[in-house]
Amino acid sequence: MRRLEDKVAVITGAGSGMGRATARLFVAEGAKVVIADINDDNAKAAADEFGDAAIAVHVDVSKADDVQAMLDAAVTTFGKVDILFNNAGFSGPHQPLDAVDDAFLDTLYGVNLRGVYLGIKYVIPHLRANGGGVVINTASAMGLKGRKGLAAYGAMKGGVVALTYGAALDLAEDNIRVNSICPGMIFTGLAGAAADGSSKVPDYAGASALGRFGRAEEIASAALFLASDDSSFVTGVNLPVDGGMVAG
Template sequence: MGKLDGKVAIITGAGSGMGRASALLFAREGAKVVCADVSGHEESAAAEIGENAVAVRCDVARTDDVKRMIDTAVRRFGKLDVVFNNAGFSGPHQPLDETDDDFMDSLYAVNLKGVFLGIKYAIPALRANGGGSIVNTASAMGIVGRKGLAAYGAAKGGVVALTMAAALDYAEDNIRVNAICPGMVFTGLAGANPDNRAAAPEVALPFPMKRFGTPDEIASAALFLAGDDSSFVTGVALPVDGGYLAE
């Protein structure tokens, strides 16, 4: 018996990295999965899963795209149980005064507004289903500062605050809202291929576990927060960071 048997899940950023690993894991655990992405790789992710998945091209910063993504889940699979608002991107490390205004706008549009829209437009479908779980990808940088990452950290800090407030807004609807705060994970942002098949480089990194995390390790955390094993957990920002935040 899978941990998500009978559930329907949407995963954004499902074409590569943590989103793709989560889509594959959720499907192995019994979920029907909507693989949403703007990259085009969502098609191959859904194809790898098979008949229990559907690909949707979705720019999470666009309201119409997000609505269509949620409508697709309900129309294709009959309901919605889980939303993993994972899509996001980083950018160059640079001082705040060197950060381009347009870059800041696009960073916030995807990393923060995209999560806001994913929560907002999922609520009616989750309510209609009697509740569910929303998981958001924040970052360790949303909890502590890091030189050169002011814009990214501010957006991800907003995801943490959004998660906690939404958890309070919807607790009585049996809708749990939690966030994952990854540390350094070997994804496309770090040079990995979209299919996650390349091994992480063996380099010593400057935090306690001294290695990259893997997309599969983030997917396992997402599975815990998505499923019934975390039925009394809401409003949490869970570090999955190799001990980075403990120092």
């Protein structure tokens, strides 16, 4: 049996990269998927790829009204929400802490931390209505260890790590599991690859202890594990998928 048969998943940032790879795998495993993205062209292209199993929805995850509308669209089209993958995010340039523009910091916070918080907050009633469900967040290896030039980004992703811990405890009695994935250096659309994942992953031995970049499909596999009953006793976990970056 397919592991997500009859499930409905909402994935933010699903127009490209890790989100799109996850949507592709979830559909293959039987799910209906909401492709939520701020890039309407990418979202539509992804939804077209998946046919009747997907719809495209515009979302700015930093805006509460957009997040609520995204979830309402899932219920209107597919009848419910079982899984929310708060995946949308970005890192920006590597730069010293004192060089980070204040307006950029606000945007970084709005997408990478506030967006995750809003997703969790507004999906709760939908998941409670089903008797439970799953929330997955995209944190980062940089939320678990420091890296020169990424202090601001790491702070936001560290916030996602802490939010995941707290939300898992708050929602356990509702049978809602909350976990995060902490990617290392993954080659995605935001790093110059094609949005549909068709670009060849370049060689770069320094990307991880395993001597290569991670692939978007490897994040998707971790998300499938956390979304499915394979992880039915797993909550409050921040899972590095980083080729050994955190271990170093």
